[in-house]
Amino acid sequence: DENGRYINSAVIGALIAEHYLATNPGAKIGYTGLTSRSFEEAIKRAGGKPVLMKVGHAFIKESMRKQDVLFAAEHSGHFYFKDYFFTDSVTLTLLAVCDAYALVKAEGKTFSEMMAPHLEYEQTEDVVVMVKNKEVALEKTRVYLESLQPKKLKKADGYIVDFGEVWGMVKPSVTEYALKLMFESKKKSLAVKMQKDLVKFVKSVAKAE
Known part of the structure; x- marks a missing residue:
């Protein structure tokens, strides 16, 4: 922003979604499990329909075409537009923000x-933990998360978990033998602690086959 503060891509996505929904009420807007909750909430407030998608540009483009999604944002800073053949565009992103x-x-x-x-x-920040077998490590992580009695544990491109004050995602990497973890909260300290605890667990099962 004008003070030099870094702005999360989900915030930019929320701004663009609100801008498009003003002239396209009820349109579908795509997001991923790694995207900040603020994006999904902004879509709903603006009258849009949030569509959860698998992380990765190829999966997002495919989902957008199949479900006729107007716009989608990824936590990595990629923004996808129906009007640009469902691909990402820096130019359209900049124009939407400026408008x-x-x-x-x-x-x-x-x-x-x-x-x-x-x-x-x-x-x-995303943390990537290398593992020997992604499927085995993810299943053991699911069991561990369930033992913590979360309010919600949803299977979606990995697992999205919600403990109330802190929530996040653990998912298998598409390109590496690894699990990726990200957490979020109103208090950064809670998100950091949850991530550290889960990273420690994943490392403990990283060699499981």
Whole structure:
């Protein structure tokens, strides 16, 4: 933003989704399990239909075509547009952000003020843990997560887990023998602790076959 603060890609995605939904009410907007919860919540508030997708550009493009999704955002900073053959475009992303900002700037607001409603949550950085067998390690991780009695544990491109104050995802890497983990909370310390605890567990089963 104008203060040099890094903005999570989910926040940019939320801004673009709101911008498009203003003229396309009820449209489908895609997100992944690694994307901040703020993005999904913004879609719902703006009257859109959130569509959960598998992480990875090939999977996202395929899902967008099959489900006629208007726009999708990935935590890695890729933004996909139906109007650009369901592929990602830096140019369209920049144009959408500039269009949205022009509206709030006319009201005297700064870029950071425009982003403020989407900055409620704090995410950890992705952590990748190498394992010998992704399927075995993921199943053992599922059992471990269940033992912690989460409010919700959903199978989706891995597992999305919600403990109430902290939530996140563990998924198999597409390109490596590894599991990827990310957590989020209103308090960064809770997300970091949960991620550290789970990384420790995954490392303990990393050699399982």
